[in-house]
Structures are given as C-alpha cells and as structure tokens.
Amino acid sequence: MLAPLIPYAIFAFFNSLNYARTNIIPAFFPAPPAGTSDPTYDQVAAISRKIQVWTEKNHAAAMAFVAYVEVVGVMGSLIFGAITFQSSFLSPIVYANFLRFRYFFSLHTRSAFALIRARLDKLIVPPGGNPSIPPFVAQVYTTVRGAITRFGQAAVQQPAAGAHARAQ
Numbered sequence: 001m002l003a004p005l006i007p008y009a010i011f012a013f014f015n016s017l018n019y020a021r022t023n024i025i026p027a028f029f030p031a032p033p034a035g036t037s038d039p040t041y042d043q044v045a046a047i048s049r050k051i052q053v054w055t056e057k058n059h060a061a062a063m064a065f066v067a068y069v070e071v072v073g074v075m076g077s078l079i080f081g082a083i084t085f086q087s088s089f090l091s092p093i094v095y096a097n098f099l100r101f102r103y104f105f106s107l108h109t110r111s112a113f114a115l116i117r118a119r120l121d122k123l124i125v126p127p128g129g130n131p132s133i134p135p136f137v138a139q140v141y142t143t144v145r146g147a148i149t150r151f152g153q154a155a156v157q158q159p160a161a162g163a164h165a166r167a168q
Contacts, residue, residue, distance in 0.1 A: 003073035007066040014055055014062060021051045060108075067108035071099060071116060096151070103152050113152070117145065 025048050032038040078095050081087030102109040122128050124141045 003069065003077040006069045006073065010062050010066050014059060017051055017055050021048050021055075063106075063108045064111060067102070067106060067112040068115070070102065071109065071112045075099065100152050100154075120145075 025044055029041055029044040032041050075092065075095060078087060078092040082089045082092050099109065103113060120141065123130060124133055124138050126135075126138060129138060
C-alpha cells in the first residue's frame with residue numbers, strides 16, 4: 001500500500017522547502033545590519049529566492065497530481081484491498097468520506113473528479129464510448145457515477161446556530 005505515501009511525501013517535500021526557506025536559512029544566515037553588505041548572505045538570499053520561485057511555480061501542479069493520486073491511487077488501492085481481504089471493508093467507506101470533505105474544500109480534488117469523470121464518460125458512455133463495451137456496463141457505470149455524485153454533493157453537516165453555545 002504505497003499509494004497513500006505519495007501525497008504525504010509531496011506535501012512533506014513542499015512543506016520542508018518552505019520551512020527551510022522561512023525558518024532554517026534565516027536562523028543560520030541572518031540578514032546583515034542595515035547599510036552593510038555580506039556576500040555570503042547575498043548568495044543565501046538568492047538560494048532562498050530560487051526555492052520560493054520553484055515552489056510557487058510547481059505547487060499547483062503538484063497539488064493537482066496529489067489530488068489525482070488521492071482519488072484514483074489511494075481509493076483504488078483501498079477498494080482492491082477490501083475486495084481481496086487485505087484491508088478492512090470499512091477503509092474505502094471512511095476514505096470516501098474523507099474525499100467528500102476534500103471535494104468541498106479543495107479545488108484540486110474537484111478538478112481531479114471532473115477529469116476522471118470526463119475520461120470515463122468518453123470511454124464508456126454512448127455515443128462516444130467504446131462500441132465494444134456492452135450496454136449494461138455503461139448502465140452500471142452511470143448508476144455508480146450517479147450514486148457517487150449524490151454522496152459527494154450531500155451537504156457537509158454544520159452545527160445548528162447556537163448549538164455550540166448550548167453544549168457549553
């Protein structure tokens with residue numbers, strides 16, 4: 001089950017770069033007093049700026065990839081694990097709820113779902129679908145797609161107004 005490690009590794013990589021740039025580098029190479037120049041600091045500042053530019057340039061693409069891996073890779077491996085009795089049947093259900101929350105709060109996750117749906121629709125659903133796919137497969141896919149859409153679009157429950165105050 002390596003699929004869940006991919007998103008964590010990417011998040012950790014970007015967070016580590018950001019932490020190094022904003023905390024570690026300034027701690028070891030503080031800015032020189034105003035009006036003075038330090039060639040070492042100038043080199044370190046240039047490296048810090050390169051890290052910032054690189055992370056800003058690649059962050060969106062990395063998060064889009066992470067979202068795709070979360071939807072296809074992680075969920076796929078959990079479903080496969082449940083079918084082959086390698087993991088609990090509850091794992092895909094719990095993870096589906098996680099993805100539901102990610103769908104509400106992450107543009108990248110919504111985009112990943114839209115991309116997957118467009119690709120599967122083009123592959124399976126007539127008239128553009130592959131003609132060798134039996135019609136019942138398209139019907140099953142459409143039914144499952146509808147159920148996933150209804151589950152995903154169900155409103156995330158918010159506490160009722162004043163419920164927090166009453167609980168205290």
